[in-house]
Amino acid sequence: MEVRSVPSSNSLPLDLPGISSEMLGVAEEAFRAGNFELAAEIYGSQLDELPHPERSLHVRRGDALALAGKIADALNAYTKAAMLGRLHPEELGVLVESIALNIREKELKLPCFRRKDDHGPINEAYQAPGDFLLAVRRTELHLAMKNFKQALIDADNMCRKHLLWPKARSMKAQALSGLGRTEEAMKEFLYCVAINPEWSSMKTEAQKIMCDVFFPAFENVQASLKPVFLNSTNSPSSVKDVSFAGCSEDSLFRLTKASSLESDLFQMKDFLDNAQNTPGNILSCLPSTGLKRKHASNSEEPHSVEITAKFLKKDTETLCEQVITGTKIREIHMVLVDAADFECSLCMRLFYEPVATPCGHTFCLKCLERCLDHNPHCPLCKENLSQYLASRAYKKTHLTEELITRYLPEDLTERKKLHDEEIQELSNLNKDVPIFVCTMAFPTIPCPLHVFEPRYRLMIRRSMETGTKQFGMCIADELKGFADYGCMLRVRDVKFFPDGRSVVDTVGLSRFKVLSHGQRDGYHTANIEYLEDKKVEGQEYEELLALHNSVYDQALVWFTYLKDNLKAQILSHFGQMPSKESELQANSSGPAWCWWMLAVLPLENKAQLTILAMTSLKDRLLAIRRVLMFVTRKRPR
Template sequence: MSLQQRAEDAPEESSGFFIGAADSDSVSEEDHHQLILQKANALASQNCLKEAIYWFSAARRYGSVRPEQLSTFLVCILRNFKTKAAGPDALPGQNRGSSSDVMFDCPNCRSFLGEAVTIACGHTYCKRCLQRRLLSKCKLCPEAVRGEEKTNVLLSGLLDKWFPDELKKCKTLCKVDELCRRKRFQEAVSLATNAIQSDSEMTVAVRLSRAEAYMALKQYCQALEDTEFCTGSSCSAEALFRKAMVLYEMGHVDESLHVFLHCLAVDEDFPCAKRQVEKILCDLLSPDDENVKVGLRETTQNTSPHLRSKTLVANSQVPLQSPVQRQHQVRAGSAPNNLDNDEKRWESLERPGLSRAHSLRMHSSSCGLTKGLKQVAKAKTSRSVPDNLLDPNDMECSLCMRLFYEPVTTPCGHTFCKNCLERCLDHTPQCPLCKESLKEYLACRKYMVTTVLDTLIKQYLSQEHAERTKAHLEETRELSDLTKNVPIFVCTMAYPTVPCPLHVFEPRYRLMIRRCMDTGTQQFGMCINDPQKGFADYGCMLIIRSIHFLPDGRSVVDTVGGKRFRVLSRGMKDGYSTADIEHLEDNRVEDNDDLEKLQELHDEVYEQACVWFQNLKIHFHNQILQHFGPMPEREADIQGPPTCRSRALSK
């Protein structure tokens, strides 16, 4: 069938989206394939699900469709799923608890942070969520999660000191996960079972890990029982994903797809669920079975979307209910009480080799415990730092030996004051403690405050933090005075209103420039070198217009000349020169004869400058134009006030 014939047979609603170029005989099959995919994605982006299904299926006849090419289609299906299926019970809210509880919770799984890992944006997650790749971006900001960061040494040590019992549970869970990664699944099951029997508070997380081990051992009944237990308790994205994976491995593609979508409705950025749904959709859209498209189209019509697997679409007379739908029926009191109906409801969960009686036991067990599990989930342990264990010395920067101010954590897991770390990186791109390379971290220049530690200090050490903040503000105020202890860049001659680009590479001047920006003055003095005094008695202020940082920490600073000054006294601060200065003002010429001579001198100098500039070789001529711009116009008022600041700010 030609592409034009397919367009004529397509649903009427899609005719407006048809790509006119596609009916040309000169278009190759590869071009047909790309055009159809573009059309299908356009339809999916506009929420035309039925038409998108048709065209994605048509694309399969012209070439392969990779799972990642169905991302727009997935968004469309998920949008329909949320709109028509998700109710208050389907998308439960999270009980966040008090502020002190939340501080020590992982933003993703809501469990105790345990072995805490701080990512680039400054937010902190439990190590388990990052190791399992349970999130692709931060839940609290749009920052992407790399998952390569190391454990926050300081925070994990504090949590171990304050909450040793909870950290012990986290380590047990990590051991179960480690056994799974090493494919020692039977040992993982044994360790998880012992943990569940000894401590009921860690049931949900350990059961999820045990379910993964059971699934690897092909013990699907036990795996499904664990996942039903967890979804009944918390209905978290991870619990739903693990349940969907078990159903998928059992061959129940339709039910697994429904639960995968439920998982994405709870957390639309859950990466593993996204990839799995794209893979299932790619298989279901195969042109070999037209029944699949019928089942997919029903998603837009049913109040409870239900996507059927190929086998069940062909054979089932009664729509199959997912375990999630069955749980809603139990809550609403609409579930039949007789055993026959229960058996029919669970027939879809059976697999050759699994008894119906075992399936029924699973169903009864999970339904009977749901209410109790929800109560356990809500009754979270109240966490507050014990007063007798709270020691301000535990939160001191190892560089300045003072309480952390704006604490930042490096990718290697060590924490320092932001300013302290920047000063160290001025000298060498290595962690001051472990000497691990921080070149990439330096190149990004994202020194984000570690939120948990900052909140912890402000809440539990409020008085100490107030004193530390006061000291910091006093230091900043001292650096912002433009007549006392003014930073001096000893380099070349500078002039008012004249641009002066600088290449800053020395650590002392990196610090100086950064302080000029942090204090808000954006100014420093420029003097030429003097062998006797260190620098000349007269200089010019430079106003920073922009800074371009290079990956290795160097920078190109664009400045323009400001006021002239005279040095009153000299000093030194952290390696760079400082000076107390007074700004210079020209004495106005009032006598007409003197004013006429001044004007003649001005005109003579201006003419000499123009002649000199015009006689330069073209190479130097162009360089000056590039750095300083065109020759300024002749001054109308040679005694007028300087306008360098307004010029600098206008550029």
Template sequence: MTKAYITNFFLPNQPLFLFPTAPNDHLLYSNRSQINSTLKACEDALHDAETACRLQPYWLKGHLRKGQALANLGKTEEALREFLFCLALDTGNKTAKSEAQKVNVEQKKGFSIQEEPNVTTSGSLRKSIQITESKKDCSEEENKFTSMPESTFLISEKCNLLKRKCCSEEMRNAEVPCKLMKKDIDTRENSAGQHIPFEVVDPSDLDCSLCMRLFYEPVTTPCGHTFCLKCLERCLDHNPKCPLCKEGLSECLAMRKYCKTVLMEELIARYLPEELTERRKIYEEEIAELSNLNKNVPIFVCTMAYPTVPCPLHIFEPCYRLMIRRCMETGTKQFGMCISDPVKGFADYGCILEIRNVEFFADGRSVVDSIGKRRFKVIQHSQRDGYNTADIEYIEDQKVQGQEYAALLVLHDSVYDQAYMWFNSLKQALKSRILSHFGPMPAKDPDPQANPNGPAWCWWVLAVLPLENRAQLPFLAMKSLKDRLNGIRRVLTFMSRTRSR
């Protein structure tokens, strides 16, 4: 092949002008770009580097020259993108890593590029790029950098982009092709301005290694692995370590804030729009199913809960961590509370609790501030993802009228006065504990039938009475306010007699 000759004109304080006899030789433009950079002719250096990249779109050296020119012009974000592209072509290229680190230091973003090329943020960007180019005669200095395009270079399944310790904005917004079509392109085709086309991305390239489905709300751990947000949270419920490399994620768990990987989301939206639409549809169907407060309602098997009565909970079991998180994500913020049953697992009657606030701790535990809302009867017992669920129907008091209502008012006032006297007769220390936990006794309702669950003070009294759960459960199932009031009166009478002895 005919050698390319260059005529040089050196002028004081002027950029170097080169007149190549081979205008489509990318090596000449790369060399001139380097010389212009040395002479501080940054714009000319960038123009030559862009020409070299246009002639050879996937030549590492051309993009390296372009990144250096951009860095000299102060365009650090674009420069970093070029260096990342170089690393996508050759993950072991030390020059590209060094230049990217320099750019990052200037931006003070804390972005680090590690020496290990075998860890990727998404598992791997699979398939290979194979580009065969004609060999060029060039100087010994140029051969040091052009050895890659003169031979075949591959990006295989185990060749990964980067190991990220921090997700910087530059990295997340950088655009790197996910997969390129395998194709041999000779120099003449590239010289004619033809580009290597993108191939349709295989959805398995962007599958979560935990759920084996397309990434949805992808997040990247400090150790550089990417998972679906919900999948990662479920793993951290059981063990505060990365599911793949087992690196500790206690700090990540303590913050409870996960930054979505913008780069991964953009790749999916760009190359897999149909798969993303289907994945979003599946997620929305799951959320709709979890939001149903009649079918498969989550059940917390623990203690008695009553309407209008506060019920603080300490959550530490993985299954209940998941349950509480789902209640918050769906927006219902509600779940059922039942006592245990040795035969069925949990009782046939319970109370819906509404979450008012959740306080998370660094080790994954949480304290849930909840309050009783409605009573329910269990129609069918079941389980989901480790916690109990149930199909339920809600219970309401049956209303009475006429003489029955008048008698109910008398009974209501009488039992209220009796309960008020009993509470005031307790020792001050006990009263203080009750007040700190359940709050003050609710006032007497003008209309005891105004609330479908009956007067709030009845449930407050039942919550503070020293009764076993099995003795309290029948009150929850009663649909007659009269029967509930008579039951409370009998218990208060018994308590008063026992105390007088």
């Protein structure tokens, strides 16, 4: 790792009005000790306390930020200094050295140069067939005659053949500068400084171009704009207040490792719209130095900020293409791929349907959903994910899926097999059936549920994912946990609240008897067998039909004479009373009106459970008739 030395710089006067000399002394000491972030923070805090901005403090803060690797923030500081007085090339020496160091560390150390055994084929493939010194002389003559276009062609050819030759780079930079392509010339001069840090003439040229291109327009800023911009030091800024044509925040994040891009530079919307050569346009020449992956999304922004790195990206791709042309493309050896790098930190298994949170962490979709059932925070960094949960916009990380598919096919096959086995097990409607312990449910009768407990959120979600959309409903039992009889429910619709709660619209299907009790992931399960009414024939059927008609008429009379408010409540919750059925034994659970009547009659849950467990329609009709007679006698006259 290269050690960065502290460049010589003029010290700040400690007697500035409104500034704490003690704090400035601490900042200068931190600067000399190499703690540039602390120095920049102190300079920034002192600027916030000043009634009027101080140019020298902005320059000094820019130097500290540049040495800390925060190029974008450094540009902001230099910009504010330029607003107070024109910057001189010698004041940008620290910025040039920092950019060159980043280029030297990041861009020039291509992977193809790291293996010694690759040097031979590369050198053979790119050995110049002629005397390149003649090409150098010809290029110098073209530059002297101001034939910059031909000089650029020759210099570019030399750069392609001799990638890291600073002489070729310097001539290319001079040709570009002569053609007026200052942004590209800026990039080439920075490459020269990166290749040879001691080349002072190239460093000076880079400083001159940077000063001319970054800050020429600030002297022409309207007076009405200056106070707003200069006073923005004491007020928080937002990227939302500025528009760069054809730009996005994401590309800006890729250019620098600055911890925050909310700077005063981006509040100058009117000014930047009129200035063609701005720091934003030149940031495309800067190398990426690795920013923490954290993106802020705001759909209400009228314009997005985008600063592309097209020049540097194109040049880097060209270098890589030149080096590997004529050689075999290297493949990643399977022995270098570790499945542990693709493990979910929650289930400790290979990622399956990986999704990324806004804070940049990746989990299996099912694992993340289960965590958010309990707490709306990231399981790793504890960042609040309430908005992410409310939108339920889980985005798969396709790159992770592709990497696993390509490099870990066997592990992925095993993971899919395990997942399919779990889904098949959860789809079984006889064994380990999920049980919702809550209230009485009856066949054909609607049963709306408010689901808020994490275990039942998981249960409902699994019933939807497996495709069965079914689960059992039982009442509670103090000894066993839940009753021995219940009713299967089918999910018709689910509506989610922003906090993860949901309202589930279900309807009863069939009755069951519990054979054994169990648990899975916090909720109850049971092995069950389904109940069916015993069918009768002949004389028994005729008697059953007569009883059925009699009880139905009795029930209809009872409901008709109910008070209007009670009747309205029943109709709003359970709907209209079902009509008589032509075939009594067509449904294994019997006529629907019997279950509707059982649901609306004023009975305790234990009495309802006893009738639910009956497999004889005759017994069920007799029980309903006894209840009707009882409630009719108790009705006030």
